[in-house]
Amino acid sequence: MGNKRSGGGLSSAQQAAKFLGVSVLAGAVLAGLALPAVGAIGLAAKGTVEQFDEIPANLKRPPLSERTTILDANGGEIAKVYSRDRTIVKLKDISPYMRKAIVAIEDARFYEHGAIDLKGVLRALNENAQDGGVSQGASTLTQQYVKNVFVEEAGNNEKAVAKAQKQSIGRKIKELKYAIQVEKELGKKLILQNYLNITFFGQQAYGIEAASQRYFSKHAKDLKLEEAALLAGLVQSPSRYDPVNAPQVAKARRDTVLQRMAEVKDITQAQADAAKKKPLGLKVSSPKNGCITAVDGAGFFCDYVRAVFLNDPVFGKTREERSQRWDRGGMTIRTTLDPKAQKSVQNSIKSHVYQDDPVATAVTLVEPGTGKVVAMGQSKPYGFGTNELTINLSADKAMGGSNYGFQVGSTFKPITAAAALEQGKKPYQRYSSPYKMDYPSPVSTCNGSWSNSEGSTVENEDITEKGPYGMKEALAKSINTYFVQLISDIGVCPVTELAAKMGMQRADGQKLNQVPSLTLGSEGFSPLTMAGAYATFANRGVYCTPVFIESITGPGGKDLEVPKSSCTRAMSEKTADTMNTLLRGVVEDGTGKKAGLDNRPSAGKTGTTDERKAAWFVGYTPNLAGAVWVGGSGSKGVEMENIRIGGVFHDKVYGADTPGPIWRDAMSGALEGKPAEDFVNVPIKDPSAKKPGRDDNGNGDKPSGDNGGSNGGADDPWPDITIPPDVIGGDDGLVGGNRGGNGNGGHGNGNGNSNGWNFP
Known part of the structure; x- marks a missing residue:
């Protein structure tokens, strides 16, 4: 079939006039078909052929959503x-059965007329006039395609979609204008391709490829005759003819399409009868969106x-x-x-x-x-x-x-520690860090100072956590009072400024509060x-x-x-x-x-x-x-x-x-x-630290190495000082050297002399 176009060189205005049954020469008012309430329904009410040309000539065709x-x-x-849900495919990737089925049931004269089918339209308009509204469309595939473009352009705007789908004389006139343009620009094959890619087939499937996958779990190019007929039948009313929820109604509609294909000589009657006997054969794929x-x-x-x-x-x-x-x-x-x-x-x-x-x-x-x-x-x-x-x-x-x-909580404490280091504090910085204390006051902030006007207090997790502590041990034990003293010492502003540099904005988008409790993760x-x-x-x-x-x-x-x-x-x-x-x-x-x-x-x-x-x-x-x-x-x-x-x-x-x-x-x-x-x-390590000696009970301040003690000290009281391993215990034990016994010093066991180790 060729891509014949109607119009015979007529302008779009003349084609419109012909479509509406009005004499171009007379330029008469659009009343030839006794349309009801013309004066109140949009573009057609303007009445003249010239005003038809005022509709913009270019149809905006947005990219199809996929x-x-x-x-x-x-x-x-x-x-x-x-x-x-849509996957755009070329016409060559759509089953020939599908191409024939959609034309047969929706617009059998598609290849014979132009943008409009005058016979169908005149019949529809007369019936609409008798009904007092717009009950019958007789739209060509080209006009349907244009309508779908309007719907696509509306996107997810419900009001815009309703307007695009509204059955009105005004919309029909606008649809006609663009249909004429589309026929000139695209030609039949591309119009059919676009139509099959844009049309809604129900079950969230837009376009023939998505529909083929949804109902039969196969590509559109592989559709069989009876499958193509089923999908073509859905277009008129996807919900009414839904084969998943209304299989009997869907089968009847499918058989109608098959019969129509036989009547227009796309298939033989024998082929139609054989296809009608086959089950729907659904292989539904659930939408995964x-x-x-x-x-x-x-x-x-x-x-x-x-x-x-x-x-x-x-x-x-x-x-x-x-x-x-x-x-x-x-x-x-x-x-x-x-x-x-x-x-x-x-x-x-x-x-x-x-x-x-x-x-x-x-x-x-x-x-x-x-x-x-x-x-x-x-x-x-x-x-x-x-x-x-x-x-x-x-x-x-x-x-x-x-x-x-x-x-x-305490995961904010390292931010305070890092800010303090940036301000020149040393990693062995020590504070008294009592178990419980008042918040220091005043504390400098970015815009002034904070005062503990309410007498707020802070305490550590465990009553045994009492200082003094250095930064390493305070982090390891998560000492609250240490970090409150630290942020109060350097001020809140350096902490919030560093936090910002580290991408730390509050989850609600608000600015950080300039308060010392910030360090505790408030x-x-x-x-x-x-x-x-x-x-x-x-x-x-x-x-x-x-x-x-x-x-x-x-x-x-x-x-x-x-x-x-x-x-x-x-x-x-x-x-x-x-x-x-x-x-x-x-x-x-x-x-x-x-x-x-x-x-x-x-x-x-x-x-x-x-x-x-x-x-x-x-x-x-x-x-x-x-x-x-x-x-x-x-x-x-x-x-x-x-x-x-x-x-x-x-x-x-x-x-x-x-x-x-x-x-x-x-x-x-x-x-x-x-x-x-x-x-x-x-x-x-703290370079200023001095290591005292031990007495026989692990206490006191004898010179290092003398009488480390037969009982020894149990815990290392100097955790911030790194001691070389060669001076822990042994013959020259720093702590734990003994005289005649098995000493247990603060840094090791010793069986040696009392030479000791001198601190710098």
Whole structure:
């Protein structure tokens, strides 16, 4: 069949007049068909052929919305997301049966007329006039295509969609104008191709390829006769003829299409009769749309990718523009998600916190030096059911997270320590650090000073925790009073300024409060923020903004610009290296022992908040940083005392006993097979310290090496001083040298003389 066009050289206005049964020469009012209420219905009411030409000549044909595929860093599929499930295909990739079936049932004279079918339209208009409305369309495939373009342009705007679908004389006139243009520009084959790609077939399937996959789990090019007839029959009313929910009605409609194909000689009657005897033969594929279908618990990571797209100006100047671009889809987004790390995170979560526990956990892993977020998961999975959430517990409020984030407790103390080092304080800085004390007052801030007008006090976790302490031991034991004294000494402003340089903004987007209690973790942050901040330590003082997207290939294979990580120095290398040495001690000898990694250097800090509503472990190796939060996911939180989590009873939850092991297991799996890099360690000892001797009971101040004591001292009273191993015990034992017995000194056992060791 050829691509015949009607019109015989007539202008679009003349074609319109012919369409409406009006004499061009007369230029008469549009009343020849006795249309009802013409004066009140839009464009047609203008009445003249000239005014028809006032309609813009160019039909805007927006790119058809398609699926967007989100991939992990290795190219594996995380999820498909779409506003409209559609895969565009060429006409050659559509079964010939499908092409014939849709023309036969929707517009049998498609190849014989132009933009309009005068015979069909005149019949419809007369019947509409008698009905007093617009009950019969008789639209050609070209006109239907134009209508679908209007619907597509409306996107997800319900009012705009309703307007585009409204059965009115005005819309019909506008539809006609553009149909004439489309016929001239595209021709029959391209119109048919576009029509089959844009049309809705029900069950969330837009376009013939998506419909073929949905109902028969095959490509459109492989559709058989009876399958093509079924799909062609859906177009008139996808819900009424839905073969999934109304199979008998759908079969009757299919058989009508088959018979029509026989009548127009597309197939023989024998072929039609044979096809009618066949069952529907459905092989339905359930639609898998959105981040809710993401694999390995990556739904929240997937959703964060969407949030990045909708919030970053690199994808469009306004949110509306970015939203439209996202809805159009047709993109392939390769992300930073490491599938091995993600699986490790999910396995660790499932091992330690159950989905139906009264509390939840959230874990985020970030790569130091690149800002790449390689894993993100939580114990309450992505969804709308019981014990499921759509709130991303790892994210800030603006990116789909909780309203205020979570207080971080003692995991903020390293920020204060780093700020103090930047201000010139030494890592062996000592404070009295009593068990309980008043907050010092006044304390300088960025905009003045803070005064303890209410007489607020602070105390340590245990009554036995009494100073004086140096910074290393204060971090290892998480001494509250030490860090309150430290922040009061250097002022709050250096701490908040460093926090900002490390990417630490409150989860609700508000500024940090200028108060000394900041050092105890009184502000709410997200796990993503904390992981990124600690990655600064791992990266020797350089903070890199977190990124989720590696690349985007847009429709047509065009590479799109994506946001890049921005890396800036937050602190000196010396400060970062010193902090790494200090925090390594937390994992090796302090509160974070349960989080230690086998055969791999690591550092980190535990944290527990007031009333135990949140517990944290934030830690890192030189090549990976991670934050783990455990707590109540609701606004009121959960006091984690006398509670069972992951099948384990806790009288009190600490950062070390639940978040710590989660971090350890998640990091172990994520780092498997990667090099065990080491930190740049910094010796931390007080050069002014002098070592006193011991008497026979391990006390006193005899010269070093004299009479180390037959009973010996048990504990090392000088933890901040590094003692060379060759002077501990032995013939010249520093402490523990004895005379005739087996001395047990503060630094070792000795069986030697009393030569001792002289301090500088």
